[in-house]
Structures are given as structure tokens and as C-alpha cells.
Amino acid sequence: MDTLITNVTAVTMAPGTEVLFGVNIGVTDGKIEFISKKVPQELPQTIIDGTGMVAMPGMTDAHVHMGCLFAKGEFPVDYATVLTVAKCKDALMAGFTTFRDAGSVSEGLKLAFDEGVLPGPRIYPCGAYISQTCGHGDSEYAHTYRDIQYRHPSSTVLADGVPEIIRAVREQFYRGASHIKLMATEILNRHEDIRLLFGTDMMITGPDYQVEQSEDIRYYEKRFGTMRALRALTGTANEVFALTTYQNPYPKGKIGVLEAGSYADLLLVDGDPTKSVLVLADTDHLRLIMKGGTVYKNTLC
Ligand SMILES: [Zn+2]
Numbered sequence: 001m002d003t004l005i006t007n008v009t010a011v012t013m014a015p016g017t018e019v020l021f022g023v024n025i026g027v028t029d030g031k032i033e034f035i036s037k038k039v040p041q042e043l044p045q046t047i048i049d050g051t052g053m054v055a056m057p058g059m060t061d062a063h064v065h066m067g068c069l070f071a072k073g074e075f076p077v078d079y080a081t082v083l084t085v086a087k088c089k090d091a092l093m094a095g096f097t098t099f100r101d102a103g104s105v106s107e108g109l110k111l112a113f114d115e116g117v118l119p120g121p122r123i124y125p126c127g128a129y130i131s132q133t134c135g136h137g138d139s140e141y142a143h144t145y146r147d148i149q150y151r152h153p154s155s156t157v158l159a160d161g162v163p164e165i166i167r168a169v170r171e172q173f174y175r176g177a178s179h180i181k182l183m184a185t186e187i188l189n190r191h192e193d194i195r196l197l198f199g200t201d202m203m204i205t206g207p208d209y210q211v212e213q214s215e216d217i218r219y220y221e222k223r224f225g226t227m228r229a230l231r232a233l234t235g236t237a238n239e240v241f242a243l244t245t246y247q248n249p250y251p252k253g254k255i256g257v258l259e260a261g262s263y264a265d266l267l268l269v270d271g272d273p274t275k276s277v278l279v280l281a282d283t284d285h286l287r288l289i290m291k292g293g294t295v296y297k298n299t300l301c
Contacts (some may be wrong), residue, residue, distance in 0.1 A: 059096025063199025067105030103129030127172035137183035
């Protein structure tokens with residue numbers, strides 16, 4: 001065991017599990033080994049006293065476009081990259097341990113964060129979104145030169161008709177996409193009604209980017225109520241990520257729930273998110289942030 005977190009109230013968000021009081025969480029190799037009252041015989045080097053804290057899964061922002069700006073040419077690519085990396089770190093430090101990209105260039109960010117080169121969330125990459133010609137994803141001006149096949153090869157692929165869509169989808173999976181974004185409004189609306197995910201639609205638009213997540217947490221609380229908002233921020237992501245099957249870039253554990261075998265992506269919160277998720281909108285209440293067993297923030301000691 002690498003880390004033991006002691007004496008927390010655990011809001012696991014696993015289906016059918018209630019809140020667990022006074023439990024210890026053992027973390028081994030980036031995953032949760034156990035959540036129970038058990039005290040292991042051999043204690044690890046790192047022991048975190050979680051007395052008075054609520055442990056919950058790290059949050060997921062299930063709709064971002066972190067690499068979108070690369071495609072637009074408004075800034076030098078390296079500047080855009082630095083802004084994006086800074087924003088990703090901010091999001092991790094706001095308790096978001098996972099991003100689900102909804103169309104942009106994020107495969108490289110994902111690799112760098114997974115390798116621990118810089119701090120950032122896990123990323124479920126999407127690759128380019130697929131749009132019909134002159135559809136929602138066809139963002140070139142009408143009177144510029146229009147290269148019909150690839151308008152923005154990095155973030156949009158235009159595809160009309162079944163054979164072109166099949167090819168475009170295959171290309172995104174080849175690039176490492178875990179899911180596909182179709183810019184086809186009818187299909188998307190139907191899907192998004194089924195399960196509520198938390199998503200900000202965040203993209204980098206310039207140096208004065210804002211932390212949109214905290215605002216949206218407040219909105220979700222007001223619009224959907226505390227527990228639905230909390231599930232959208234955590235457990236529902238796990239159900240959706242399970243649908244990625246063999247394209248799942250994180251197949252070794254669950255995300256969005258705390259249980260034995262899930263990734264050790266968790267928060268220790270100074271406050272009760274089951275009473276109000278507003279506590280999650282203020283990063284001061286996030287006393288400990290862990291992703292894959294690595295502690296990124298700890299203000300407990
Ligand atoms: Zn979007």
C-alpha cells in the first residue's frame with residue numbers, strides 16, 4: 001500500500017452504496033485497494049488523517065474543447081498550448097480529475113498528463129468532430145477559399161453520407177479517440193436527454209479565460225438539485241465511460257466512483273456535497289486532491 005487515508009466519511013457515488021462513516025481508504029498503485037473500517041497490518045509511509053473530511057470521487061467535466069484554439073490560427077500554436085496547459089492545471093486544482101473532450105486536439109495533452117509531465121486531468125479524447133458540409137462544425141467563412149474535404153483537419157472533419165462518415169470515424173479512432181462527436185443536432189439532443197452529465201463546453205478563447213466550472217456547478221445545483229448535480233459530476237461519468245468499451249483509454253479501473261478497484265481519483269472536502277454541491281464551487285473547501293494515487297493538493301497538514 002502506498003497511502004492510507006483515515007477516518008473519513010465516504011460519499012462513494014457507487015450505485016446502491018450509501019454514505020460510509022468513519023472509514024479508511026487504502027491506495028495502492030494508483031487505485032483504491034479498500035474502503036472500510038479495516039486497519040491494515042503494515043502501514044504505508046504516507047498516512048493522511050481525514051478526520052472531519054468527506055471523501056468523494058474526483059469530478060468530471062464531460063464537455064470541453066481544450067485543444068480547439070489550435071485550429072483557429074488566432075494565436076501562435078505554442079502560446080495556445082501554454083494557455084491550454086495552464087487551464088487544465090487550474091481545472092485539476094478545482095477538483096476535476098477527468099475531462100471528456102467533445103471535439104478538439106487533445107490526444108497530446110492526454111499523453112503528457114498521463115505521463116505526469118505536467119499536472120492535468122485524465123482526458124477522454126475525441127479527435128475532430130464530424131460535421132456535414134455547411135453544418136454546425138463547418139466553421140470557415142463562406143467567401144474564403146473552401147477546401148471541401150478538410151476544412152480544419154485538426155478539429156473538424158467534413159463528411160457527407162455514410163461512406164465518408166465511416167472513414168472519418170475510423171480516422172478519429174486511429175488517432176486515439178475514445179468516442180466520436182457528430183455535429184448532428186438531432187442525434188446529440190436525443191443522447192443527452194438520457195443521462196445527465198456535467199459539462200461546461202469550455203474552450204480557450206484567449207489569455208483571460210475563466211474558471212467556468214465553478215459557475216456551472218452553481219447552475220447545476222439550482223437547475224437540477226443537489227444529488228442530481230453530484231451524480232452528474234461523478235458517478236454518471238462512470239456509466240458513460242463504460243460505453244467506450246475497447247476504446248477506453250483508462251480501462252484498468254472505474255472513474256467517478258469510490259470503491260475497491262477504482263482509480264484513486266478523489267477529493268477530501270471540508271463540507272458535505274450531499275447537502276449542497278456549492279461547497280465544490282469554492283476550491284478552498286477542497287483540502288486534498290488526488291489523481292491516480294498522486295496528491296496534487298493537500299492543505300490538511
Ligand atoms: Zn461543445
